[in-house]
Amino acid sequence: MSRAGLIRWWLRAVPEKGRNGEQAAGYCISAQPGEWGCALPESRRVIAPEALLRGAVMHYLQHSNVDMEALAAELSISRATLYRAVGSRDALLGEVLWALARLLLDEARAEARGAGADRVIQVSRVFEELMSTAQQLRQFVAAEPQTAARVLVTPATDLQQRGVEAQLKIFREAGLTGDEEDLRRRAYLYVRLLGSVMYSDLLGVSGVEFELAEPALRALLPE
Numbered sequence: 318m319s320r321a322g323l324i325r326w327w328l329r330a331v332p333e334k335g336r337n338g339e340q341a342a343g344y345c346i347s348a349q350p351g352e353w354g355c356a357l358p359e360s361r362r363v364i365a366p367e368a369l370l371r372g373a374v375m376h377y378l379q380h381s382n383v384d385m386e387a388l389a390a391e392l393s394i395s396r397a398t399l400y401r402a403v404g405s406r407d408a409l410l411g412e413v414l415w416a417l418a419r420l421l422l423d424e425a426r427a428e429a430r431g432a433g434a435d436r437v438i439q440v441s442r443v444f445e446e447l448m449s450t451a452q453q454l455r456q457f458v459a460a461e462p463q464t465a466a467r468v469l470v471t472p473a474t475d476l477q478q479r480g481v482e483a484q485l486k487i488f489r490e491a492g493l494t495g496d497e498e499d500l501r502r503r504a505y506l507y508v509r510l511l512g513s514v515m516y517s518d519l520l521g522v523s524g525v526e527f528e529l530a531e532p533a534l535r536a537l538l539p540e
Contacts, residue, residue: 364392364394364398364402368392369392369399369402369403370412370413370416372388372391372392373388373409373412373413374413374416374417376388376391377410377413377417377453377457378453381452381453381454381456381457381460382456382457382460382461383406383409383410383413385399385400385406385409406464407464407467407468407473407474408474410464410468410474411468411473411474411475411476414454414468414469414476415476415479417451418448418476418480419483421444421447421448421451422440422444422483424443424447425440425441425443425444425447426440426487426490428443429443432491432492433491433492433493434491434493434535434538436490436491436492437487437488437491437493437538438531438534438535440487440491441511441527441534442527442531444511445511445514445515445527446527448515449515458516458518458519462519465516465519466516466519466520469512469516469519470512470516470519470520477508477509477512480508480512481501481504481505481508482504484504484507484508485500485501485504488500488503488504488538488539493538493539494539495539499539500539503537503538503539506537507534507537507538510530510533510534510537511530511534513525513530514526514527514529514530
């Protein structure tokens with residue numbers, strides 16, 4: 318999807334809850350990392366989580382990274398307020414990358430046909446193709462490989478956990494059943510293996526194709 322298409326989608330998908338990026342009284346982004354809502358005095362200037370995330374996504378789409386100082390200026394808040402709101406740059410990058418990955422994953426799910434293991438594999442193949450053509454992600458990885466590796470493939474953010482939950486949903490949509498804990502373990506291994514394909518350059522092995530990993534991915538799917 319083009320940058321313009323992503324921006325149009327984002328403006329539709331994240332509703333405004335207040336004017337000029339401000340939230341209604343009594344709701345704000347928490348000063349505690351990972352908490353997305355709290356009660357603060359009405360006199361304190363706040364920014365809605367939706368407005369912050371939308372602004373961060375727009376910034377990333379335009380610059381292929383997240384410059385915290387520049388983003389704070391764009392949102393008309395201080396850099397300190399931005400850090401209090403999101404906890405860290407890594408955490409915000411994780412939110413931005415997940416928001417966009419979720420969009421591409423939904424597109425892959427909509428395109429896939431059939432049921433069972435074939436559908437799961439088809440969703441993964443389309444998703445990997447979409448991710449591989451994401452210009453901003455390629456530029457971000459090239460410019461900040463260590464940050465990208467930390468955010469994308471380590472527990473520094475909850476991207477992996479969210480990916481596992483999304484993969485479980487894909488399993489269920491495809492009609493795959495089984496013991497819940499067993500399915501979760503399979504989803505975890507599946508996500509790690511698929512990530513090894515998508516982010517192989519970050520892991521020091523370039524040119525790993527989806528077709529090479531497909532037999533191993535299929536082997537992780539329940540009968």
